[in-house]
Amino acid sequence: SLSAKENVKISAAVYTGSFFVNLICNYLLIYGNFGFPKLGVVGAAIGTIVARAFQLVCASIYARYHEKDIRFGLRDIFDFDKTMIPTYFHLSLPVIGDDLIWSLAVSTQLAIIGRMSSDYVAAASIASVAQQFVMILVYSMAKSATITTGKAVGQGNYERVKQIGRTFLVLSVFVGI
Numbered sequence: 001s002l003s004a005k006e007n008v009k010i011s012a013a014v015y016t017g018s019f020f021v022n023l024i025c026n027y028l029l030i031y032g033n034f035g036f037p038k039l040g041v042v043g044a045a046i047g048t049i050v051a052r053a054f055q056l057v058c059a060s061i062y063a064r065y066h067e068k069d070i071r072f073g074l075r076d077i078f079d080f081d082k083t084m085i086p087t088y089f090h091l092s093l094p095v096i097g098d099d100l101i102w103s104l105a106v107s108t109q110l111a112i113i114g115r116m117s118s119d120y121v122a123a124a125s126i127a128s129v130a131q132q133f134v135m136i137l138v139y140s141m142a143k144s145a146t147i148t149t150g151k152a153v154g155q156g157n158y159e160r161v162k163q164i165g166r167t168f169l170v171l172s173v174f175v176g177i
Contacts, residue, residue: 008144014058022051141171 025047032038039046113124145168152160 010062011059014055014062017058018051018055021054022047025050138175141168141175 026044027033028036029039029043029046113121149161149164152164
């Protein structure tokens with residue numbers, strides 16, 4: 001919601017902080033550095049959970065105390081209009097399906113890589129870091145397209161919507177290459 005309000009600095013700071021929290025937790029918990037237990041994959045999962053909790057806490061604190069338009073409490077999270085449930089599922093099922101297929105593809109890829117030699121696993125791990133950086137670029141571009149398009153639609157400026165669509169189409173082709 002902060003990004004939707006065109007407040008990307010806070011979102012970027014929270015995501016960057018989360019990245020480093022995850023990195024540090026992985027360093028400590030996967031390999032057992034500085035006296036922490038060596039947990040392997042479980043350590044990676046714990047690191048991811050800690051990083052997501054960090055994101056939640058930071059964003060909630062900022063929204064609660066610094067944003068007038070999006071202040072909320074715990075009561076607001078669980079208080080919702082029940083008539084919106086069918087609309088919610090109608091709109092979210094394609095996204096859920098996409099994420100499910102994506103996670104199955106990633107799991108399959110990791111299962112295949114796990115059966116390869118240790119050199120291949122190391123190379124895939126390094127390539128994964130590069131892939132994550134590219135994903136940051138792609139997701140950032142998609143988010144900015146969503147925000148600018150939504151703003152233009154909200155203003156009723158449909159010519160601007162078409163212009164934004166063409167611009168992001170060209171940008172996505174260049175980023176894809």
